[in-house]
Amino acid sequence: MPRPEQGFAPRLVRRAGRWCRRRPGLAAVCGAAGLIVAGAVWIVVTGVLARHELLAAQRSLESLRHQAAPGSPAARTPEDAVREASARAAGAHRLTTGPAWYAAAHMPVIGGPVRTVRGAAEAADRLTRDVLSPLAGTAGELVAGSGTDAGHLDLSALRRAAPALHEAARSASDVRADVAGLPRSTWLPAADRARALLAGQLDRIVPATVEAAAAARVMPSMLGEKSPRRYLVVFENTAEARGTGGLPGAFAILTADRGHLGFERFGNDSELAKVRASVDLGAEYTAMYGRHVPTGVWVNSNVSPHFPHAARIWSAMWREHSGERLDGAFSLDPGALAGLLAAVGPARLPDGTAVTAANVVDLTERTSYSAFPDTAERKAFFLDVARATSEVLLGGADDPARRSALFAALRGQLREGRVKVWSAHASEQRELAAHPFAGVLPDGPAPFAGLVVNNAAGTKLDYYLDRRMDWRAGRCTAAGREVTVTASLTNRAPDSGLPDYVTQRVDRPPYGTRPGDNRLLVSYYATEGARLARATVDGRPAMLNQMTERGHPVYTVDMELPRGATRTFVLKLVERPSDRAPQLLQQQLVQPLRITARAPRPCDG
Template structure:
């Protein structure tokens, strides 16, 4: 063995490029600590930058989303109404293009506000409120344009470019085919409306609050319209004879003499509907129906409420109740007793509704050359005719002729593709005013009609309610000159008396001028006290919430005694009131309501002059 072989090899220190096991504490002093400090600084800087970056991202995308939302709003502002009267083929295409453009902008706004940054920021308490509002508003606008307005625009038929017949039949077929889509769209609109109402309304960012408030107002207007359209899509086709012939009793209400549903029933007609073709089989006046009373069995409550007025036997009193289905059932039964014919439903309208229709169709002309227009039909039928036709028989004949002329004009317009959309829009306006009411003798159709204003139903749901109803008790035609106002004030918060205090102030004014025809100022009630021409007498009924109590009342500042009753669950308080010509009387009711912490449902009785109503909801009761 050589010397080299027998030497012991010295251990080698690890060097660069050589594999080695690291030794704790090896290397230059402080190296590990510096590495850890650098890592910690990087982590802290990253953590600090995240909120700034998130805020910057939300700010930039928020500005872009706002631009998209404004663009969508501009598109929708160009639409007067989703069922606008001017739906010529060209206009319909433009409106559909505007809806689709709005849908694209709203979808982009929704995408811009839908990322993880927006989601996380919306979860922050207080600080995240406007983020949650903007994010929710963008999502709501996307659903509104894409799932509601687009299918609605596709479903509604356009006006025909010419005057070919059969327009109503074609529209009913299209409406029936579109009914499922319209029902879905109405359901989505209700969902979106509820979602927007749940969004924060008062945040630290006013712009977000304004956006939510504007969208909420739009949805509050649109959702009921869509529900009305969806109901119409289900009931109009069968009611207008798509599945077989139908017949309806149509009553023209004379609002110069007030009744619960509007005016006293005057002229009438029988409407025939067969596969969308409308025609009138008969016209008549109230004299023919005087002895045609019939009792359809409206229950003990109805009998007790109207005992003495005999609404099932006295034709002029048949619609004293504001609940239209009561009058409709009485009229249907009376017609069957009078003729042996059953009808499939009842329709009621008044001269204001006729003026709406004539505004869409153009003037109508009676056999004697009288021209009926949207501007003169109310005055002509409710005032002028009483001076022109002194003889009662001639006057009633004029009313029938006016109804016949207007009906013929309406039938012609309904069959004309150019005028039908405007006529349908006029009908919708009259329904919303309560001046066109519809009842069906078919249970499922009536169930749907009863859920909407045009069903004329006195609602029986619990909650705050306010309704002023007057019935003419003089037999005069002086309600043409009647003004009504209602102030409902629940601002009191002392509920120690067992309910929420509500003060209702009713003001009635008689503007009847001197020199009116005798038939207008007639006093068929033959009062035991002295009256002058133009003095009126009214049964004034206030419909309160279910369970409401009357704590006291004053008439013109003096204690007044009112009778009480119930109708469809509502507490009803009634005063027999003499209303002299050119006088004003004020009735104040002090009520204890079960709940009055939000605005009540308001019943508006349609007369010549609309009711002026002010509702002042209060706050939470204190014991």
């Protein structure tokens, strides 16, 4: 390997020096050229070193993400990883400052990658110094404080941390905006890759800091810092689809008192089957769903995908049933339980059956219907599962590693929308509404796409439902942007072996059906102001019900879905021009919705 003094750049400098010495009349030119060459060499050398420091900082940041994963070994503390990343990022920033870097960044042609590397180094330094270091320190204080009270969270410390977390979230958003403004397609691929990697990390970090700041503002009061709180927790059965996810089945009353959580009682849907509640959710809701059915029947209380509607209905029903006012409501499904059990280990039923991350969905949404043909026995089994999993999730609060793994898993389920939260206190609900776990159907003109199914047959066949949706923007016309939405639904129910309760058709259709045939109300939620040009099902014109919910045009088709069949729903729409990809509604069922959606090209002019 050649020594540094034998490299190409030193050889070039020596040759240029000899050439200039032979031409004394060009001393000024040679002097300027020498400065340029020296500056270029300096930028190359320090750029290579800065890239090494940036990559090391990014590896430390990635290690933080892996440490947060449930079950990952804790080789070092988050504080150590942040400290190392901060030192590396500061080193990269120092290497990319100074007159040579400033001048090169403002030169035409060559300045693009220089600006990108310089800006990325500065952004990484600000990220680790102003965002991650305060966050790590705050987290350390909270964990240390929680050990003094039987493992429960120190709510006073969390409230004191709120201003620092708010400032960290603001700084993180500023850094992401600055990185987004850096040149991203330069003639130096290595610089582009460094910017893209940093941008990807910021896309994960910024929402996390925003969530942490919001949690610090609302968690103390929601967890009973000043006075005890009581919440309804509803377990949704996604084998029978509803707008927010699945049929509301078993429930529990959760209490929170100065950070101590406990379950007061458990019940099933039979207890609330005859309860009626009067809730005014507005003229738009009444026009779409009817005045009485959703607000008056427990099993249809969450047909709207807007979770606050369901939560308000549930709260009103509980007050009608018990006379007690609730402070809010939560919902979760077996998929959420699977994610949480993966972090803390299995639960045990009274008969010794293990309920694990691997089997909880299958136990509650498939095999239980064969194992317990009697409805009362099956509902008792569901309550046993709810009690057992709740005990294991709330147990072991004095184990910091277990508690940390559970919190990380809970954050994941909240982001996926499998755990939803609503507060009956207006100030808290305003904070929650900005996050995915609030289950809010957003209003406003931004591009939007949502596929929602409600089971209309009374079957439990949505366990076998596959869904796909493709959103594709087309050309721009004088009327607006053309958009094509293609939704395919497949019923993969087996030919035989399903219990009658799973395949029963309580809708009693006026046409012949086979066991395993299903019926769905399939709704597409479009961008505000969208207009329908054409709709087909399996290539034939379709009759749709057209309504509006929270400003979104909603197009609904009543679809019979035979066992083993795939049916395709296509909408041709005209929307207001935009070059942004749509915000997507994610209705969580047993099988995930597979979505393809790309940002459109800007319209000319």
